Amino acid sequence: MKLHHIGWFVSDIHKGVEAFKALGFRREGDIVIDTYRKIEICFVYSKDGGLVELVHPYDKSSVAYGLFRKYGGGVYHCCYEVQDIQKSIIELRKEHYVICEEPHSAIAIDGKMVAFLINSKVGMIELLETGEEG
Ligand code: NI
Numbered sequence: 405m406k407l408h409h410i411g412w413f414v415s416d417i418h419k420g421v422e423a424f425k426a427l428g429f430r431r432e433g434d435i436v437i438d439t440y441r442k443i444e445i446c447f448v449y450s451k452d453g454g455l456v457e458l459v460h461p462y463d464k465s466s467v468a469y470g471l472f473r474k475y476g477g478g479v480y481h482c483c484y485e486v487q488d489i490q491k492s493i494i495e496l497r498k499e500h501y502v503i504c505e506e507p508h509s510a511i512a513i514d515g516k517m518v519a520f521l522i523n524s525k526v527g528m529i530e531l532l533e534t535g536e537e538g
Contacts, residue, residue: 405484405485405486405492406484406485407482407483407484407485408455408483408484408485408532409447409455409456409457409482409483410454410455410456410457410479410481410482410483411457411459411479411480411481411482411483411530412456412457412458412459412477412478412479412480413459413460413461413468413471413472413475413476413477413478413480414458414459414460414477415460415476415477416460417435417444417445417446417458417460418435420446420458420460421435421446421448421458424448424456424458425448427450428450428451429448429449429450429456430448430449431446431447431448432446432447432448432449432455433446433447434446436511436512437462438510438511438512440508440511441461441466441467441468442461442462442463442465442466442467442468442469443459443460443461443462443466443468444459444460444462445457445458445459445460445512446458447512457483457512459472459480460472467505468480471528480527480528481520481527481528481529481530482529482530483518483529483530483531483532484529484530484531484532485532485534485536486531486532486533486534487533487534487535487536487537488533488535489507489517489518489519489531489533490507492531493507493519493521493531496521496523496529496531499523500523500524501521501522501523501526501529502521502522502523503519503520503521504520504521504522504528505518505519505520506519507519507531507533510532513532516532516533516534517532517533518530518531518532518533519531
């Protein structure tokens with residue numbers, strides 16, 4: 405699977421963007437508020453095209469809030485591009501992944517379908533359905 409982005413928790417989305425800019429990253433688009441997941445999101449990319457998704461859960465009822473409390477700042481998921489999200493979920497279940505968020509439309513990624521799964525050895529991953537062969 406092709407890596408699409410790395411999800412990175414920040415305690416303040418604006419300060420997070422500035423901190424990554426100081427490392428040479430550029431902002432990709434505006435800060436997006438995902439009211440379904442109750443998170444603020446901003447993508448930043450490095451000079452070699454690596455994409456980092458800065459995420460700040462702004463409400464305790466956010467699906468990501470528990471993990472944010474546990475991890476604090478830093479990496480918390482890697483997102484991979486897949487052609488067919490349901491098909492990939494079936495395959496990953498065979499590798500002992502369990503679903504933590506069922507497929508839903510992601511406002512910050514052009515409304516594309518995403519799902520989150522977790523595995524005890526790898527941690528959390530996100531699948532992004534592109535409809536294209538990987
Ligand atoms: Ni993500």
